[in-house]
Amino acid sequence: MLIQINNLTKNFVNDEIITPVLNGLTFDIDQGDFVAIMGPSGSGKSTLMHILGLLDRSSGGKYFLEGKDVTKLSDDELAGLRNCKIGFVFQSFNLLPRTTVLENVILPLTYAKHKQAPENRAKKILESVGLGHRLNYFTNQISGGEKQRVAIARALVNDPAVIFADEPTGNLDSKSGVQIMEILQRLNDLGNTIVLVTHETYTSEHAKRIIKIKDGLIIDNYKVMRRRIAKDGETLK
Numbered sequence: 084m085l086i087q088i089n090n091l092t093k094n095f096v097n098d099e100i101i102t103p104v105l106n107g108l109t110f111d112i113d114q115g116d117f118v119a120i121m122g123p124s125g126s127g128k129s130t131l132m133h134i135l136g137l138l139d140r141s142s143g144g145k146y147f148l149e150g151k152d153v154t155k156l157s158d159d160e161l162a163g164l165r166n167c168k169i170g171f172v173f174q175s176f177n178l179l180p181r182t183t184v185l186e187n188v189i190l191p192l193t194y195a196k197h198k199q200a201p202e203n204r205a206k207k208i209l210e211s212v213g214l215g216h217r218l219n220y221f222t223n224q225i226s227g228g229e230k231q232r233v234a235i236a237r238a239l240v241n242d243p244a245v246i247f248a249d250e251p252t253g254n255l256d257s258k259s260g261v262q263i264m265e266i267l268q269r270l271n272d273l274g275n276t277i278v279l280v281t282h283e284t285y286t287s288e289h290a291k292r293i294i295k296i297k298d299g300l301i302i303d304n305y306k307v308m309r310r311r312i313a314k315d316g317e318t319l320k
């Protein structure tokens with residue numbers, strides 16, 4: 084089991100005002116799964132992704148990542164685990180400005196496990212998402228769809244155990260959005276575990292499991308069938 088969460092809660096506390104956002108979530112995610120988390124705006128999807136992605140801590144409950152109880156880790160241990168186990172793709176891309184496509188993807192390698200030939204590794208991954216011709220462009224010189232493909236390459240470059248994508252198509256035109264979803268599905272077909280937040284049905288159709296959240300509670304969790312699109316023998320890593 085890759086991820087196990089049990090009765091997970093999150094309250095935000097500002098000026099003595101307590102906002103309960105996650106109210107006791109329990110579910111598992113297997114290695115190789117592709118989970119779509121769906122729910123109305125404000126239901127706690129991003130809050131949950133930040134906790135699962137080790138960018139924030141829960142207020143209560145348990146979170147085991149590869150069997151390790153992450154609620155017990157120090158901030159430094161969490162950051163170390165995040166660097167080597169987690170890839171994150173955000174709706175707003177979060178690329179470094181005034182920096183090239185290639186540099187954005189090399190950066191995570193400078194503080195993690197694949198130290199040899201970082202430039203070659205970053206190039207190979209950028210080529211696998213169709214950006215071999217954009218390596219030396221600055222991030223303000225490429226389209227939104229290309230930016231999100233850079234973000235996916237950056238998420239992949241450390242060979243993470245799981246990729247979290249929070250509404251990755253939310254800022255894209257529909258054609259670029261379809262391309263991003265096809266890349267995510269291909270990555271999953273090649274064995275990568277993906278957790279996607281979306282409110283669009285067409286993107287959730289790429290998932291193998293749907294978890295529906297409302298008011299910080301799970302209201303549905305079910306498996307779905309979908310077609311396989313990766314070509315045999317194709318490698319992205």
Ligand SMILES: Nc1ncnc2c1ncn2[C@@H]1O[C@H](COP(=O)(O)OP(=O)(O)O)[C@@H](O)[C@H]1O
Nearest residue numbers: 095097102104123124125126127128129130131
């Ligand atoms: N730092 C914060 N402080 C207080 N409330 C927050 C904070 N972050 C998110 N919230 C609240 O938590 C709720 C869920 O937010 P979020 O997880 O972003 O929802 P979603 O991604 O499903 O739209 C919202 O009501 C939001 O206002």
Ligand SMILES: [Mg+2]
Nearest residue numbers: 128129130249
């Ligand atoms: Mg959100």
